Every structure is written in structure tokens, then in C-alpha cells.
Amino acid sequence: GQNIDQPTEMTATEGAIVQINCTYQTSGFNGLFWYQQHAGEAPTFLSYNVLDGLEEKGRFSSFLSRSKGYSYLLLKELQMKDSASYLCAVRDTDKLIFGTGTRLQVFP
Amino acid sequence: NAGVTQTPKFRVLKTGQSMTLLCAQDMNHEYMYWYRQDPGMGLRLIHYSVGEGTTAKGEVPDGYNVSRLKKQNFLLGLESAAPSQTSVYFCASNSLGPPNEKLFFGSGTQLSVL
Numbered sequence: 549g550q551n552i553d554q555p556t557e558m559t560a561t562e563g564a565i566v567q568i569n570c571t572y573q574t575s576g577f578n579g580l581f582w583y584q585q586h587a588g589e590a591p592t593f594l595s596y597n598v599l600d601g602l603e604e605k606g607r608f609s610s611f612l613s614r615s616k617g618y619s620y621l622l623l624k625e626l627q628m629k630d631s632a633s634y635l636c637a638v639r640d641t642d643k644l645i646f647g648t649g650t651r652l653q654v655f656p
Numbered sequence: 657n658a659g660v661t662q663t664p665k666f667r668v669l670k671t672g673q674s675m676t677l678l679c680a681q682d683m684n685h686e687y688m689y690w691y692r693q694d695p696g697m698g699l700r701l702i703h704y705s706v707g708e709g710t711t712a713k714g715e716v717p718d719g720y721n722v723s724r725l726k727k728q729n730f731l732l733g734l735e736s737a738a739p740s741q742t743s744v745y746f747c748a749s750n751s752l753g754p755p756n757e758k759l760f761f762g763s764g765t766q767l768s769v770l
Binding site: 550556579581583589590591592593596635637639642643644645646647648649 | 697
């Protein structure tokens with residue numbers, strides 16, 4: 549079966565650091581993605597991990613541990629525009645399966 | 657660059673009516689997908705295609721049919737719409753192979769079934 553879990557909502561303060569966790573159990577694994585989705589818009593790609601470890605891209609970093617079925621997205625120096633939903637997704641052979649998403653609200 | 661284009665952007669149907677959503681991509685991508693997004697449910701895969709002439713079921717295929725007659729187009733059909741199919745529908749596409757297989761999404765279709 550397929551199961552991808554992430555917290556439903558998180559809040560943080562502008563300038564702070566926030567970590568969004570994702571745990572997964574899937575029948576196959578060919579990589580893990582993080583997407584950002586602002587309200588009323590389509591998801592946009594943030595990061596991709598296929599090997600264990602940390603991938604850094606500017607203010608955003610993503611970590612993967614395949615043995616633990618675990619990933620996190622780290623957002624540094626939070627800005628108001630980072631208020632959005634963050635979607636964890638796992639590629640299982642031919643298809644990409646999404647978690648329910650984490651809605652992040654950034655307050656001044 | 658057009659990328660992934662979905663039509664229509666909005667549609668209201670009555671229960672029992674039929675309609676087709678069109679997805680077109682101009683990036684020569686092999687893979688195409690249809691997702692639906694409901695509040696609190698995230699993106700759920702309806703059907704997908706790994707190449708022209710192929711289709712496969714996703715997580716929630718019931719009540720929908722798809723066709724991929726041309727590589728650039730992926731059609732999603734609702735034969736007899738039901739209120740439970742009220743949702744936002746996203747089409748996406750990507751190419752094969754590492755290192756970056758990110759999905760490119762269309763802008764979405766808001767469908768309401770009354």
C-alpha cells in the first residue's frame with residue numbers, strides 16, 4: 549500500500565527556521581519530491597532526493613533517509629511569501645504519489 | 657513557452673452530464689498524469705500515461721476515463737458526473753530519466769457538479 553504522512557498545519561515567524569517532516573511507506577521508491585503550492589495555484593517544484601543525505605538550494609534544504617522512510621524540508625530565513633502548502637511526494641515506479649500537504653503560515 | 661495547458665479553467669455541470677478535460681503539453685514529455693485535489697486530501701492520482709497509446713489507473717480511477725491518442729494530449733472524461741467529482745483537477749507531465757524528473761503542472765480546472 550501507499551502511505552505518505554506529513555503534518556496538516558504549521559506556523560512560524562518571519563525570519564525563523566521551520567522543518568516540515570514527511571514519512572512514507574510505499575511499495576516502490578524512485579525518489580522523493582517536495583513541491584510548494586500557493587492558494588489557488590498549481591504546485592511548483594522545490595527539491596528532489598533520490599539518495600540519502602541533504603540537498604541544499606538557497607534558503608531551502610531537503611533531507612532523505614531511505615532506511616527510515618523519512619524526509620524533511622527545511623526553510624530558513626522565512627519570508628511572508630513562504631506562506632503556502634508544502635507537498636511531499638514519492639515516485640513509485642511510474643507514478644508520483646502525494647501526501648496531503650502541510651499548510652505553513654508565516655507571521656510577521 | 658506554453659508548457660502544460662489545461663482547458664477549460666472552470667466548468668459547472670449538472671449531475672449525469674458528461675464532459676472532457678483536455679491537457680496539452682509542448683515539451684515532448686513521455687509521461688502525463690491527471691490528479692484531483694480536494695480540501696484536506698492532497699493531490700490524488702486518477703489516471704496516468706507512460707507514452708502515446710498507453711493509460712493506467714491511479715489511486716482514484718472510478719468514474720473517469722482517459723485517452724492518449726497523441727503524445728502531446730491527455731484527455732480526461734467524465735461519462736456521468738456526480739457531485740463527488742466536484743474538485744480541482746490538475747494535469748501534469750514529465751520526461752523520463754534522472755537526475756531531475758520533476759512534474760510540470762497545468763494551471764488547474766475548477767469543476768463543480770450540482
